[in-house]
Each structure stands twice: as structure tokens, then as C-alpha cells.
Amino acid sequence: MLDRLCENPIFWIFASCNLLILLDSIFEKPTFHTACRTFPTLFNQFCYFMMLNRLFPKSCSTTEMSYWDHRDSREIDCLSGACIFARKDIINKLQGFDEKFFMYAEDVDLCYRIKLEGWKLYYLASEEIYHLEGASSKKQSQKYFSAIAMRESNFQFFVNHYGKVNAQVYKLIIFIGSVFRLLVIVLSSLNLRKKE
Secondary structure, eight states, X not given: OHHHHHHOGGGSSEEEEEEEEESSOTTSOOEEEOSEEOOOOHHHHHHHHTTHHHHOTTTTXXXXXXXXXXXXXXXXXXXXXXXXXXXXXXXXXXXXSOTTOSSSXXXXXXXXXXXXXXXXXXXXXXXXXXXXXXXXXXXXHHHHHHHHHHHHHHHHHHHHHHOHHHHHHHHHHHHHHHHHHHHHHHHHHHHHHHHO
């Protein structure tokens, strides 16, 4: 990645690449995962929790940018913390990751602050790294903790950058989305029983 960045100074601020996800060990076949996304907003979080992104992937895209095949390098909003190649002087100026984030979204927060300073972030489609996914939250009980920690970190992001009112609206979206998803599960199981 360093060679690619040195060849083209336009990328020489912040960059990320494709992640080859390993769920259990380095000996398994990796799955492809992109290391870039958009910033969370009330709209894209509503689309995610109400599953509108599945019906309308382009107009109701979530932060994962599923409308794009990720085969070309381009400027993006946000890089995954699993792979950020950055200039040390800029990270020092921003004082690194915000310690208010216990786990998750600290990379989103850093990228948001980078963008506020006017710097650019790039995704390099030709580069890849291996990432052992879920190493911090591997057990089933930790996966539930992980889901809660993700929501709490997103809430902290909303507080930091969009204000407390929008952060409370985000919590309301989580509640409404959870009720909606529960209803979908119940109705689906009732429908399956009728067919039997």
C-alpha cells in the first residue's frame, strides 16, 4: 500500500483497502469485505433498522454503500479502523481516536473529524489485508454485547457531531426498528406454521 501511495501523492493523506475477513483462523478461506462506508445519519440508520435498504438499495443505502461494487479507487467518507494508513502529523493534530468510544465507531468519529478539517480519505481497490473479524467479541454472549456496544458507539457519534436531540432520535429509531423487526419475525413464523 505504501508503494501505491508514494506513486500517487493524491492518496497520500489517508487510505484504506479491501478486507479479507477471517472469522476463525488464518487457515480458513477468507470472505471479501469492504473497508469503507458513509457516515451514519438519521436517514440511513432508519433505512437500516426498517430494512428499507433491502428494498431500495440505491435510494435507501445504509453506511455500507451496497450500491457500489468497490472495484475502483475513489474518495470516500469513512475508512474502517481495521485498515487506516495515515499521516502521523495529522493524527497527532487531531489527538488520535476519541477515548469516549469504548468499542466501535471510533474510526467513524476520527474520519468525521478528518473531513471537518478539509482532508480527504481514499479507498484503494487494488490493495488487500487480512482481518480476523470479531476477535474482540467472538463468543455468542460477546456478540450480544458487541451489538449493544455498536449502538452505544453510534449514539456517542450522534451526540458528538449531530447533537443530543438527534442522538435521542437515533435511540427512538433503534426502538421502532427493533419492534418492526420483531413483528416481521413473528408474522413470518406464523405464516410458516399456516403453510405446514
